[in-house]
Each structure stands twice: as structure tokens, then as C-alpha cells.
Amino acid sequence: MTRIRIREFHDDDLDGVVRLWWEVRSTVDQPVYSLAEVTASCREDHAVVAVRGDRIVAAAVGRAAHAQGWVVFFGISEDARSENVSGALLDALERKMAPLGLSTLSVLMPEGGRLGLLTSNGFQLRYGLRYLERQMPVQRRELDLLKDVGGRVLPRHLWENVAGMRHEKQLLEERLVAPLAEPDLADRYGVVPPHAVMLFGPPGTGKTTFAKAVASRLDWPFVEVFPSRLGDAGSGMAASLRNVFERIEQLEHAVVFIDEVEEIASQRRGDPPSPTQGVTNELLKIVADFRDREGQLLICATNFVRALDAAFLRHGRFDYVLPIGLPDAEAREAIWRRYVPGEISESIDFGVLVAESDGLTPADIEYAARRASQEALARVLRAEGAVLETDRTQLDTADYRAALEVTRATVSEEEQSAFSEDIETLARL
Structure with a gap:
């Protein structure tokens, strides 16, 4: 069967969206908005479609009102429901509308409509009304800042896409995700949400994948700091590192990731000091500062945990030092x-x-x-x-x-x- 692909709406897609609207109208998920409103938003607002061959099998149409976005049509043909296109389709619409600086993305559903495709993709049911909304991961004031620091919002479901590795996922879920996602619950049990975590293991075992999955699971922006891009001289690297983290601090939420951290956190030794000793000292201060922040998580990863300066592995720096091994x-x-x-x-x-x-x-x-x-x-x-x-x-x-x-x-x-x-x-x- 031909693969389904998702793309932006084109003017010549209108007939296909109209056909889909009539198809959905005959189901329990019948559209709340009229066909005239949907076609108008297709032309004037924001729309994405899922296509198999030349046929439109799903569509999501959005409209912005001040800081709130509304999904005026979300329809999937019955023969495409089994192919899990809903999450990718909603994510594509969200990305298209994100530059508008929306705070929420909302949906109205008819009484008796099937909510599973929405609730499984981050929308929450507001009781008393058939009303669902999904928080936008980044607020308007943060859009330029996030772009400036090289951050991005990752697709949802990355956590679910990490198959197997049950032990590692359970550790990350219990130690990182749950306390950060449910701070009130963590406080009830006296658990302090983590601020900094070290992942270690052989190269290629998926440490970056797990870091991204944690950001996706929390629905927080993901910001990767690359040691190789911090500058040439030791003092220049330290200043660049401090500058990057000062800008990141302005984000309300973020998972900050440093891969191959041993490049800037290697053991300090020698007289005179090594060229990277200044940046190593700066990173130690940054890790300490992270412990005073709420709503942000620093994840560092290394292939050579033995090469790290001993100060990084002491209690009080990283909350956890977690191994990520070969796939089971x-x-x-x-x-x-x-x-x-x-x-x-x-x-x-x-x-x-x-x-x-x-x-x-x-x-x-x-x-x-x-x-x-x-x-x-x-x-x-x-x-x-x-x-x-x-x-x-x-x-x-x-x-x-x-x-x-x-x-x-x-x-x-x-x-x-x-x-x-x-x-x-x-x-x-």
C-alpha cells in the first residue's frame, strides 16, 4: 500500500478536503464548523493534509484568535485511521501555527465524538464542555530566544518510539520525567525534581535519543549545546559557554543537552594548566547554578565517563549518573x-x-x-x-x-x- 505523507495544503487540495468533510460528517466525529468556514480557513488561515498517492486521507485546519489557536477541522478517513497519522498531522499544524505566538491550541468536538485521537496527542478534556486544548511548548515571547540558542520543539511520541530498553526507560521515567512533570506529587513524597543528569555508555547506544525522548515526554523545548562550536581559545570557550547558558536561563522550560561533554569536562591536571581548564571550571559553575533553576533540566552525555574530572561525579553536581548500554x-x-x-x-x-x-x-x-x-x-x-x-x-x-x-x-x-x-x-x- 502506498505510504502516507504529510504536507502543507495547496489550493488544488480543496476538493479533497471537501470530500473528507462530507465523509466525516456522517460519523460520530461530525465537524463542529460548517463547510464554508472550513474552506475559508483552508484558503486564508492554516491547513495541512495527509496524502496517499493523489488522494487526501486526512486534514487538519487551524485558525488563530489572539493568542489562542483553534482547530476548525480535524478529519481522518476510516481507511487511514489504523496508520497513526493523527499525531504527525497535529504536530505539523502546530509547527505551521507556532510563529503566531499562540499559547494554546484548542478543539471543539461534538457530543459523542471520539476523543482518543486528540487525548493521545497531548490535548486535555475540559469537563462540562466538549472542549480540548493543548499547551504550546513555547510562548510567543520565547520564540526568538529559542531560535537564537538553537533550540527546537521535538515531535511528540519520541518516548513511545524508544522500543525495548525497559530498564533504562523505567529509570528515566521514575528519576527524571515523573518528578518534573508532576512536581506536586513529587513534593508530597519529599522528592526533589532533578536539575542535572549524566548519561554514560559506549558510543552509539542511544544517549542522544534518550535525551530527546525525555524532552518530548515533558513537552519541553530541546536545546543542544555543542562543545565544538564554543570558540577557539580556552578563555573564549568559557565566555561562550556562559553566554549561551545566560540566554537559555530566560526560557521558562528547557531540556539542555551537551553530548561528548568530556571535551569540556576532562580531568584537570598539569602545570601550566591545560587550555580547556577554564571552560571546565566554568561548566562546574554552570552545573551548580542549574541546581537553583526550576523548569529546566541539564543532560550531559559521555562515551568516556572515566575521562571526566572527578568534580563532575561528586554528589551535589549531578543528581544521577545513569548508564545507557547496548540495545536489548x-x-x-x-x-x-x-x-x-x-x-x-x-x-x-x-x-x-x-x-x-x-x-x-x-x-x-x-x-x-x-x-x-x-x-x-x-x-x-x-x-x-x-x-x-x-x-x-x-x-x-x-x-x-x-x-x-x-x-x-x-x-x-x-x-x-x-x-x-x-x-x-x-x-x-
Whole structure:
């Protein structure tokens, strides 16, 4: 079946939106706004559509009133409901309307309408009315500032998209997400919401993915600070770092992420001091300052936790030092299923692929899957008299196993052993 794609509304889409409006009108989700209002907003306000081939299968139309946005039409054809387009469609409309500086995005639904597609995408039901709204992650006054510091609002559902890794997700949910998302509940139990967290583990194990997932789960803007872009000289880096964090402090909420933090937090030693000692000292002060902030979380990640200056790992700096290891069996299967074409998935022995990819990072598995696909396509193209448009995809388990045989693991056994030792000696859960 042709893949669904989401794009902005074009004038020649109007007939398709009208057809969809009439289709939805006959269901319990019948539109609140008239067809005339919907078509007017398509032309004059904001609209996005989901398209399969040339056919519009879903649409979201919005209108702004002062600081509040209204969804005047949100319709999905019955044959597209099973393909989970609702979240991506609403996110696309939100991104299109975000420059208007809206504080909320609201929806009116008819009595008896199905609310699941909205409540599962961040809208909250206001009792007494069939009225739903979703808070905009960034307020108008913060738009330019967020852009200035290189921040962005990530798509929702990134948390749910991290398959497997149950232990790691549970740690992050209990230690980070819940206390920050439910501060009153945390206060009732005497739990202080975290301010700074260190993630460590071998390269390619998904530390950045987890940091983004936490931001998505909290629905906070994500701001990544790149050590390599802070400046050339040691003093220049320290001043740049301080300047970046002073601007970030003006945001109401933010997850601030520094990857490969060992570049600016390595052990201080030597006489004279190393060129980066000044920025290391500055980062220590910034981490301390973060402990006085509400509504912001600093996440640092490192592949070499042993290389960090000892001061970073003392109690009182980072609330938690959490290990992120190689994907477990459930996660590896989810990664394989992401890259194996859906039409052949039933014929693939995922159990074999999961077992034979033990010890590989997500990037390693992606490489093997893509290599298998490329080799299979090349084989078909080279075949004499090959027909490119065929009903059968010539790709099977053996192709993926062959790709695995030539895929080198990013993380060596020695690195895995060292990681296990670091968990015992340095992790703080």
C-alpha cells in the first residue's frame, strides 16, 4: 500500500478536503464548523493534509484568535485511521501555527465524538464542555530566544518510539520525567525534581535519543549545546559557554543537552594548566547554578565517563549518573522491524536476526539492514532482463544474515567489559 505523507495544503487540495468533510460528517466525529468556514480557513488561515498517492486521507485546519489557536477541522478517513497519522498531522499544524505566538491550541468536538485521537496527542478534556486544548511548548515571547540558542520543539511520541530498553526507560521515567512533570506529587513524597543528569555508555547506544525522548515526554523545548562550536581559545570557550547558558536561563522550560561533554569536562591536571581548564571550571559553575533553576533540566552525555574530572561525579553536581548500554533483544527486534520493508516482514525470521545482532548498536543494525536492502536491489538490477516493477520483493532472512557477517561492531568486548565496571564504580541511580 502506498505510504502516507504529510504536507502543507495547496489550493488544488480543496476538493479533497471537501470530500473528507462530507465523509466525516456522517460519523460520530461530525465537524463542529460548517463547510464554508472550513474552506475559508483552508484558503486564508492554516491547513495541512495527509496524502496517499493523489488522494487526501486526512486534514487538519487551524485558525488563530489572539493568542489562542483553534482547530476548525480535524478529519481522518476510516481507511487511514489504523496508520497513526493523527499525531504527525497535529504536530505539523502546530509547527505551521507556532510563529503566531499562540499559547494554546484548542478543539471543539461534538457530543459523542471520539476523543482518543486528540487525548493521545497531548490535548486535555475540559469537563462540562466538549472542549480540548493543548499547551504550546513555547510562548510567543520565547520564540526568538529559542531560535537564537538553537533550540527546537521535538515531535511528540519520541518516548513511545524508544522500543525495548525497559530498564533504562523505567529509570528515566521514575528519576527524571515523573518528578518534573508532576512536581506536586513529587513534593508530597519529599522528592526533589532533578536539575542535572549524566548519561554514560559506549558510543552509539542511544544517549542522544534518550535525551530527546525525555524532552518530548515533558513537552519541553530541546536545546543542544555543542562543545565544538564554543570558540577557539580556552578563555573564549568559557565566555561562550556562559553566554549561551545566560540566554537559555530566560526560557521558562528547557531540556539542555551537551553530548561528548568530556571535551569540556576532562580531568584537570598539569602545570601550566591545560587550555580547556577554564571552560571546565566554568561548566562546574554552570552545573551548580542549574541546581537553583526550576523548569529546566541539564543532560550531559559521555562515551568516556572515566575521562571526566572527578568534580563532575561528586554528589551535589549531578543528581544521577545513569548508564545507557547496548540495545536489548526487544529493542533490537524493534530496530530491525523499522528497516525491514513491511510487505516482507512476515517472511523474515526476526528471532534469528535478533540473536545474531547481539552486541551491536542501533547504528550497526541500521547499517546491516540498509546494506542488505541495497545488495538485494543491486542483484535485481544486475539480473539479465530484470523487471523493476515486480509484485515480489526479493529480500529474505539470508540477505540480512549476509549483511550482518560483514558488519563490524562499534563496541568491542573490551569496551563492554569496561562499561560493566563503570556501572559498578561510577553509576548513581
